[in-house]
Every structure is written in C-alpha cells, then in structure tokens.
Amino acid sequence: MSQASFDQDTIASHVGAAHLDRISTPIWVFDIDQGRVAWANAAALEVWGASHLDELRQRDMSADMSISVAQRLRQYQEDFDRHNAEFTEQWTLYPNGVPRTISVVFRGYRLADGRMGMLCEALARSDDEPDTLRSAEALLHTSVMIALYSQDGIPLYCNPAARAGYHDAKSHLSERFVEDGDYDRLMERLRSVSGCRMTARIRTSHGIKWHEITGRECRDAVSGEIAYLFSENDISDLKETEQRVRYLADHDVLTGLPNRHFMQSNFRSLARAVPDNSDSALILLDLDRFKAVNDLLGHAAGDELLIDVATRLKTAVGDDGLLARLGGDEFLIWLPKPQSTRSPEDVADAILEELASDFVVNNHTFAISASLGISRYPTDGQSLSTLMKNADLALYDAKADGKGTHRNFTLRMLSQVEQQVQIESDLRLAIDRNELELHYQPRVDVDSGKITGAEALVRWHHPVRGMVPPSEFIPISEETGFITELGAWVVETTAAQQKRFSDEGFSDIVVSLNMSARQFHAVNFLDRMVSLSERTGCDPTRLELEITETMLMGTANDIVSKLTALREIGFGIAIDDFGTGYSNLAYIQRYPLTSLKIDRTFVSSIETHGPVTRMVMSLCQLIGVKSVAEGVETFEQLEWLREHQCDEIQGFLFSRPVPVHQFMELLRNPPALMPTQPTLAYAKA
Ligand code: C2E
Ligand code: CA
Numbered sequence: 168m169s170q171a172s173f174d175q176d177t178i179a180s181h182v183g184a185a186h187l188d189r190i191s192t193p194i195w196v197f198d199i200d201q202g203r204v205a206w207a208n209a210a211a212l213e214v215w216g217a218s219h220l221d222e223l224r225q226r227d228m229s230a231d232m233s234i235s236v237a238q239r240l241r242q243y244q245e246d247f248d249r250h251n252a253e254f255t256e257q258w259t260l261y262p263n264g265v266p267r268t269i270s271v272v273f274r275g276y277r278l279a280d281g282r283m284g285m286l287c288e289a290l291a292r293s294d295d296e297p298d299t300l301r302s303a304e305a306l307l308h309t310s311v312m313i314a315l316y317s318q319d320g321i322p323l324y325c326n327p328a329a330r331a332g333y334h335d336a337k338s339h340l341s342e343r344f345v346e347d348g349d350y351d352r353l354m355e356r357l358r359s360v361s362g363c364r365m366t367a368r369i370r371t372s373h374g375i376k377w378h379e380i381t382g383r384e385c386r387d388a389v390s391g392e393i394a395y396l397f398s399e400n401d402i403s404d405l406k407e408t409e410q411r412v413r414y415l416a417d418h419d420v421l422t423g424l425p426n427r428h429f430m431q432s433n434f435r436s437l438a439r440a441v442p443d444n445s446d447s448a449l450i451l452l453d454l455d456r457f458k459a460v461n462d463l464l465g466h467a468a469g470d471e472l473l474i475d476v477a478t479r480l481k482t483a484v485g486d487d488g489l490l491a492r493l494g495g496d497e498f499l500i501w502l503p504k505p506q507s508t509r510s511p512e513d514v515a516d517a518i519l520e521e522l523a524s525d526f527v528v529n530n531h532t533f534a535i536s537a538s539l540g541i542s543r544y545p546t547d548g549q550s551l552s553t554l555m556k557n558a559d560l561a562l563y564d565a566k567a568d569g570k571g572t573h574r575n576f577t578l579r580m581l582s583q584v585e586q587q588v589q590i591e592s593d594l595r596l597a598i599d600r601n602e603l604e605l606h607y608q609p610r611v612d613v614d615s616g617k618i619t620g621a622e623a624l625v626r627w628h629h630p631v632r633g634m635v636p637p638s639e640f641i642p643i644s645e646e647t648g649f650i651t652e653l654g655a656w657v658v659e660t661t662a663a664q665q666k667r668f669s670d671e672g673f674s675d676i677v678v679s680l681n682m683s684a685r686q687f688h689a690v691n692f693l694d695r696m697v698s699l700s701e702r703t704g705c706d707p708t709r710l711e712l713e714i715t716e717t718m719l720m721g722t723a724n725d726i727v728s729k730l731t732a733l734r735e736i737g738f739g740i741a742i743d744d745f746g747t748g749y750s751n752l753a754y755i756q757r758y759p760l761t762s763l764k765i766d767r768t769f770v771s772s773i774e775t776h777g778p779v780t781r782m783v784m785s786l787c788q789l790i791g792v793k794s795v796a797e798g799v800e801t802f803e804q805l806e807w808l809r810e811h812q813c814d815e816i817q818g819f820l821f822s823r824p825v826p827v828h829q830f831m832e833l834l835r836n837p838p839a840l841m842p843t844q845p846t847l848a849y850a851k852a
C-alpha cells in the first residue's frame with residue numbers, strides 16, 4: 168500500500184470500511200501531532216483492546232508516551248515528509264496498560280488537513296523471547312546511531328537515532344564523510360581486521376560533527392551477505408574541549424600568541440623545515456622598564472600594554488617569522504625564512520621602530536623600549552634551549568649596553584664554564600678531524616739576518632667558528648688535561664716536519680715547540696722523547712723545547728735531571744716568556760739551557776725596560792745561552808737589540824707565524840734583514 172492522500176472518512180468510500188474490517192491484519196492511522204489514533208479497522212481495535220473506534224479515538228496516547236518515543240515519532244514524521252519512507256519495527260504497545268509486542272510497518276499518511284500522519288500495519292504477533300524483544304526496544308530507543316551497510320556502503324538499516332542524525336539516511340556511506348579518504352580508510356580497515364574504530368568529521372542533520380564510529384563485520388539477516396554494522400556517537404563536544412585544551416596549552420591567553428610550550432613542542436619541526444645553509448635566527452625580546460609600568464599603573468594596565476606590544480610586534484615581524492610570548496614581558500621571534508630579504512637585524516630594527524611611538528594606557532602616555540638578543544640557527548645552537556640561552560646572553564648584553572637596542576650572540580658572551588665545556592668537547596675531536604695545524608714563525612739571527620729556525624705555534628680550524636686562537640683553547644686544554652694529548656701531537660708533528668726541512672736541504676733549521684707543564688711532567692714523557700727520533704727520523708739537536716719559568720718551580724732536582732736527560736738526547740731547552748715570571752737570574756744557570764726568550768712586553772717597552780733587557784742578554788752571554796727577543800715589531804727595537812748584542816729576534820717585523828709552505832718559501836728566498844732600510848720583507852700570514 169502506498170502513501171495515499173485520503174483521510175479517515177474517505178477510506179471507507181475508497182476501499183470500503185467493510186472490506187478493511189474484514190482483513191485480519193490490524194491497520195490503523197495515527198495522528199502524530201495529536202497523539203491519537205484517527206482510524207482503526209476491527210483487527211486493530213482488537214489489538215488495542217478497544218470496544219469500538221470512537222472509544223479508541225478518545226484515548227490520548229501522548230499522555231504517557233516517553234520522550235524518546237515522542238521524538239522518534241517526530242522523526243518518522245519528518246522522514247515521511249522528506250521521502251517515501253517505510254519502516255518495519257518491533258513495537259510494544261500498552262493497550263490498557265498491558266504490554267503487547269508486535270511488528271509494525273509504518274508508512275506516511277497525509278491527513279485530510281494536509282498534516283503528515285502515519286499508517287500502521289501490524290504484521291504478526293511477535294512471539295519472540297523477552298530478551299530479543301528488549302534488545303529490539305533498546306535499538307529503537309538508544310541515542311547511539313546504529314546502522315547496517317552493505318559491503319559497498321549502501322544503507323540497509325538505520326535505527327531511529329541514526330535516521331535522526333544522518334543528513335540523509337538513504338545516502339551512500341562515503342557521502343557522509345567530510346574528509347577525503349576517511350571512507351576508504353574505514354572500509355580498508357574493516358576488510359582487513361573486520362572490526363575498527365575511528366574518529367571522523369561527518370555530515371549530519373545538525374551540520375558537520377565529530378563522530379566516533381565503531382564498525383564490525385557481520386551478516387545481513389535478510390540476504391545472508393556480508394554487511395557492516397556501525398554504531399556512532401557524536402563526540403563533537405569532547406573534541407572541541409580537547410581542541411580548546413590544546414589551544415590553551417599552546418597559547419598565551421592574554422595576547423593569543425603561541426606560548427613557550429608551543430615553541431618547545433614545535434621547535435624540532437620548525438627547525439627541520441629550515442633548508443641547509445640558511446640564515447635562520449631566534450630573537451628574544453624583553454621590554455625595558457615594563458616592571459615600572461606594571462607597578463605604577465597596575466596589572467590591568469600592564470596587560471593592556473602587553474596586548475598593544477604584541478600587536479606592534481606582529482606588524483613588525485609580518486610574515487617573516489613566528490611570534491610567541493614566553494611569559495611576562497618576554498617575547499620570542501623565530502625567523503626561519505632564508506628567502507626573506509630582511510636579515511634578523513633588519514627585523515630587530517623594525518621592531519624597535521614599531522615600539523618607538525608612544526603607548527597610551529589609562530590615559531597615560533609613555534614610551535617603552537625593548538632590548539633584543541639574536542642567536543643564529545644552527546651556528547649558535549641547534550636546540551631551542553641553547554638558542555634561547557645564547558639569545559638571552561645577547562639580550563643581557565643589549566640591556567647592559569643602554570637598552571633599546573639589539574645584539575647578536577657571540578662566543579665571548581658565553582660564560583667561562585659553558586665556553587670551556589663546548590671547547591673541550593670540540594677539542595677532543597679536533598685531532599681526529601685534522602682540524603689542528605702548526606704555523607711557523609721564523610727566528611732570525613740579528614747579525615747575519617739569516618733564518619736560524621722557527622717556533623711552531625698551534626692553530627685550530629674550528630668547523631663552525633673558524634680559526635680559534637691558542638689563547639682560547641690552550642688554557643682550557645691545560646685545565647682539562649687534554650694538553651697532554653695535544654702536546655704529544657705537536658711534538659710528533661714538529662719532529663716529522665723537522666725531518667722534512669732537513670730532507671729539503673735545511674738541516675740546520677731549529678724548530679722550537681711549546682711545552683706545557685702537564686705534558687712535561689707526564690710519566691711517559693721522557694720515554695716518548697727518547698724514542699722520538701726513531702719514530703719520526705728527526706734530529707733532536709734541531710728541536711728546542713720551550714718551557715716557562717713557572718715549570719721550573721717545584722722539586723728542582725727532579726727537573727734538572729729531566730732537563731739533563733733531554734739535553735743528552737740532543738734536544739735544546741729554551742725558557743719562554745722570560746721576564747714575566749720568577750725571573751730569578753741566579754736560578755737560570757742551574758739548568759742546562761740553550762736559549763732564553765725575552766718576553767714581548769720587555770721588547771715593546773725597551774725605553775723603560777732597557778736596562779733589564781740588557782742585563783738578561785749579558786747574562787745569556789755569560790752562561791753561553793742564546794738570547795732571543797720575542798715580539799719584535801719595529802726597526803727601532805731591532806736596532807736597539809743589535810746594538811746590545813741580542814742573538815736572535817722573532818716578531819711581526821720579519822714575519823708572522825705562517826703555514827709551513829710559506830715558511831719553506833721564506834727559507835728558499837730569504838728576505839734581507841736591513842734595519843736601516845725600511846725595505847724589509849714582510850711576510851704576512
Ligand atoms: P708564545 O709561546 O709566547 O708564542 C708567541 C706568541 O706571540 C704567538 O701567539 C705569536 O703569534 C705572537 N707573536 C709573535 N710575534 C709577535 C709580534 O711581533 N707582535 C705580537 N703582538 N705578537 C707576536 P700565538 O700563536 O697566538 O700563541 C699564543 C700562545 O699560545 C703562545 O705564546 C703559547 O704560549 C701558546 N701556544 C701556542 N702553540 C702552542 C703549543 O703547541 N703548545 C702549547 N703548550 N702552547 C702553545
Ligand atoms: Ca713560545
């Protein structure tokens with residue numbers, strides 16, 4: 168029977184009430200809006216336990232109808248209105264309060280006044296088990312959306328909740344998903360594991376919602392074919408709460424900017440997105456005098472000011488970076504864009520300019536400046552914490568430098584300890600990575616102007632920082648003990664080089680090398696020096712060990728015997744930096760020395776230190792030790808030294824320390840040392 172547009176009174180005239188009354192199938196028309204039976208045949212009257220139609224029409228069914236049933240009926244009404252719907256469901260009626268379960272086919276039925284009613288046809292009396300009856304009831308009443316789909320996603324059954332929730336109960340399952348691929352993913356999982364759960368954005372009658380869908384493979388009871396049973400819950404509220412919580416965790420409530428937590432949890436992916444060799448940077452910003460404003464005007468005004476600052480920062484940074492508020496008056500700017508034409512310094516300038524105009528809060532006008540610290544990624548650090556720490560040091564520097572300015576992080580800013588730790592760990596790799604090199608500074612005979620030798624000076628080519636001067640890593644190596652390893656490398660390398668000089672025809676050239684106290688006192692030091700010539704083919708008489716005065720302090724006998732042993736092998740011994748330490752002249756003659764190197768400070772101030780220097784040179788002559796003046800930079804110094812019979816000079820005047828090939832060049836083509844003529848060759852490193 169299809170939906171008809173006749174009313175209860177015309178039913179008899181069309182079909183004939185007598186005919187309908189004679190049908191044993193109970194049929195009745197229900198007026199959903201009124202909650203009353205509008206018409207019923209004899210069999211239906213029997214089902215409802217009514218003596219005649221008028222009595223049944225009097226019954227107000229809505230009076231003790233549960234809300235869920237009422238809602239379901241409304242849903243049916245809508246379904247009938249929208250399309251030619253037909254449902255078969257197990258219903259439990261309560262004629263005169265006694266439960267009676269029957270299968271009913273429901274169809275839409277247009278009442279005389281145009282409203283949508285419902286034509287009900289009881290199929291048969293159900294004689295199912297009570298549990299089956301209850302489960303059928305549960306299916307009807309539950310708010311969980313339950314639906315059965317064919318393997319191809321065609322809907323086979325939808326419970327009332329599903330019909331109410333679906334934007335279109337007849338549509339293909341795939342049409343319900345908002346995101347491309349969700350449907351395929353769901354079906355894929357169902358086919359492979361036969362049961363699954365997923366959360367997806369779904370088109371519903373109430374708009375797009377988050378649904379949690381549980382699917383399971385089963386068989387369609389009607390066709391016996393494989394089908395999928397889904398139950399769905401609307402978890403939009405939960406999702407929204409979750410998203411809100413996540414948003415709150417990652418954002419600063421006051422300014423809406425990402426916060427410290429956001430930076431911490433996202434920095435890795437931000438950094439990963441940076442292409443190699445690009446100039447990324449992190450800027451830390453701290454407002455100057457913010458505390459004063461806060462104290463003066465109160466926190467509410469302080470908050471207002473911060474919001475204004477955040478807005479201005481956004482303008483200044485634009486699309487070039489990511490702005491975050493770390494807390495208080497501290498902001499962070501991550502600048503990843505290598506293609507941007509603005510350098511981090513440009514951005515910092517733009518920020519300072521943006522903040523330069525007056526702020527107005529609570530009718531107060533005042534100026535607020537900021538200090539900024541910049542650290543580069545990855546040069547100044549690869550982790551967020553290192554970059555922030557270093558940018559903070561730069562920021563501190565900017566504050567100390569009068570505020571309202573920006574500074575780049577430099578190694579100098581690292582605290583002693585941090586720098587040491589970094590240098591120490593890098594140094595350990597320096598030898599293996601071939602980052603160390605020896606440069607040679609010529610020693611020149613004052614009278615003949617000939618190169619007599621050279622001092623080997625270590626150089627470190629740091630992969631990131633470039634050339635690190637010995638003054639930065641020698642003291643640290645001494646402290647950590649790495650100097651023993653470094654010193655051993657210098658000894659071996661110098662010895663091998665001396666052999667090469669000799670092979671090149673410069674067997675007279677004496678190479679001096681610097682010794683550290685630790686290295687000198689190491690247990691196997693002497694043994695290694697004994698076997699050095701064997702290992703490298705060097706001539707020990709062409710190697711001179713430079714030791715400092717302080718190293719001579721201690722158990723004198725011990726040192727004397729060690730020095731004597733070294734001398735016996737052939738090594739020369741020089742006192743380095745003479746004049747800066749003990750300078751006990753009487754002491755000097757107790758040691759088997761070959762040279763005495765007069766410290767640069769004496770040479771550079773010959774006018775005042777002249778007498779002392781002269782005395783040192785006389786002493787050298789007396790005890791038969793070569794006097795070597797270090798750090799000779801001018802002709803005047805050279806002239807003076809020559810006059811006072813200094814033996815050798817070393818200094819920028821003749822040459823800076825140079826790489827070995829340049830030193831060889833000086834050996835092959837020696838420049839003339841002519842003190843009176845300013846034509847002296849100046850070999851530059
Ligand atoms: P040092 O032994 O007194 O070496 C001389 C330093 O004076 C060198 O500095 C050299 O470049 C510099 N110098 C030479 N001529 C002049 C000049 O005319 N004017 C000026 N202003 N400076 C001049 P450098 O190479 O930076 O070495 C610094 C110190 O590091 C050395 O002082 C030495 O104590 C230490 N060092 C260098 N290489 C080694 C090494 O292999 N082992 C150890 N233990 N220490 C080393
Ligand atoms: Ca030296």
Ligand code: CA
Binds near residue numbers: 764766797
């Ligand atoms: Ca020296």
